[in-house]
Amino acid sequence: MKTQLSSGSRRTRGIRAAVIGAGVLALALSGCAGQGSGGGGNDGAADAGGKVSLTFWNGFTGPDGPALQKVISDFNASQDEVEVTAEIMPWDTLYQKVLTAVAGNDGPDIVAMSAGRMPQFAQQGMFAPVDDYYSDSANDSGALNEAAINASVFDGVNYGVPVNFTPMMMYYNKDLFQAAGLDPDAPPTTWDEFAAMVPKLTVDENGDGKPEQYATALGDHETVPVFMSLPWGTGGGIVSDDGKTSMLGDPATLDALNFWVDLVKDQKASPLGLSGADADKLFLTGKAATEIVGPWMTTGFDEAGLNYGIAPPPAGPDSDAILGDVVSMGVTAGADDATKKAAYKFFAYWNSADGQITWASGSGFPPNRADVADKVTESPYPAIFGAEDVASRAKILLAGVAPGGTIGETIFWPSLQKALNGDGTVDSIFPAASDAVQAELDK
Structure with missing residues (x-):
């Protein structure tokens, strides 16, 4: 490999x-x-x-x-x-x-x-x-x-x-949840619960197709690789646990990517083209109801006066693994x-x-x-991010995989951006991307 x-x-x-x-x-x-x-x-x-x-x-x-x-x-x-x-x-x-x-x-x-x-x-x-x-x-x-x-x-x-x-956690804006008629103390715990909230948390007041508020801020480049970890939720992944086999073309991985690409591209759960800094700013300014990110942002969110809660990211149908950084x-x-x-x-x-x-x-x-x-x-945050029931779910992405950076930068993120921009479907883009990942693993 x-x-x-x-x-x-x-x-x-x-x-x-x-x-x-x-x-x-x-x-x-x-x-x-x-x-x-x-x-x-x-x-x-x-x-x-x-x-x-x-x-x-x-x-x-x-x-x-x-x-x-x-x-x-x-x-x-x-x-x-x-x-x-x-x-x-x-x-x-x-x-x-x-x-x-x-x-x-x-x-x-x-x-x-x-x-x-x-x-x-x-x-x-x-x-x-x-x-x-x-x-x-x-x-x-x-x-x-x-x-x-x-x-x-x-x-x-x-x-x-x-x-x-640290595990990544979901920050959620309680004021935006309440304004949407949602319980500010009951963040989504599953993908399906989150998907059901998207129409309420994504707000396009003038109907021009450009929401003034989004359900989440989910980066697709230069960001903590939350999107790369989402296939875990359906039993998929980027590579196998032993680091030898690409999983980007597996049905389980495609199911996860189809679910989230649909939410972002078609249901406008998040803007397209967000970097990590863009996602942070969107949540910081009250224009996104949720963001999955690490504890380094708590000080900034506190200084912005946000009324937010912190909860584990919604669990997938087959796994509740959380991206660990x-x-x-x-x-x-x-x-x-x-x-x-x-x-x-x-x-x-x-x-x-x-x-x-x-x-x-x-x-x-x-x-x-x-x-x-x-x-x-x-600070209360170390106890929240370090809680045993959270830390035990944390999983490291691409641990021990030498071409991990190349896989992300030159294969996964460009493929994701194509799918999000409508330049092909998940099912047509990612099997080919999987072949490219395998080629990197086999070098």
Whole structure:
């Protein structure tokens, strides 16, 4: 299924090919904003006093950014051996530029990214294995959520340490529910219940075919891959659980996609062409009654004064699995011993009891370790997102699948957009897309 990097020559060719591709894309998109300045040098430069300086690239540009910076500041103040500097940029920008920067020895020492993307970059040789981090009892990894740890495993090797782990939840606007004659304390629990609410929650006052209000805000590109997880509800999926077989053409997958494409395209449950940022804005401004997203948006929704509730996403007819989101951080390949040791010191602090209490309290994410859950009292959201009956339903999308990023960006999302725009039906588009996915898996 995957290209094995068993020799230095093959690994080098993989890196060169990836760097060329990333470089072309970076040039094409050189106008993107929010790009960091690099400067980590990939060598954990030490100052005259022996302190190791680490550059940490990540994409926490949202309301959770200050919480991340708070943990970093606390870590820097807690000791005098390591100094971490965060460079924050949009996730898509990070993915575009990181391979080129690392290969040029002008990139970060630590990189955070979706655990689902880590196999792709690990296969390209960008990350150093971190199994020795987990084997060191001093790092207290036994307290961490096991699913969060395993999310960054590729070909039996772990390349990441969790930054966060959270299920996606459904935010719903209670005022819009009440205005539609719906019980504001009874959000939909199944797909059929949600579908029955769509005609009431999608409002086209002047009948021009462009609703002023939508039942939901469901992104179809540059977004948390909620749409990609929906086939789980009918027993389908993008790939099989073992990561070897495409499932995009399976009847169960087609059933799910037909259900949701019909809701969005024909019943106008959501606008077409929403990015993740667009979806957030639509809910934030009271123009969408629901949105499935993570806890990083709670601060923004609170500041907007929304009267909202949070509930598990509606369950499908065959499964109530919920998309789980894991962000992991890894050490870039080629790091010397001092850099790796310094990075591990930061990782251990991040996932310590103090670090996780600070992170969860400030961000709304559930802590990565259950033994501090009752100590997170400043925010109600970690308990909501980390509730056992919710967390037990969480499932990681494309875990351990090296071409997962390619499958999403070049196959699934473009195919979905064609179906939503009426450029073919689900049944005509996705079997061909399934063949393309299988070709990626077989490389």
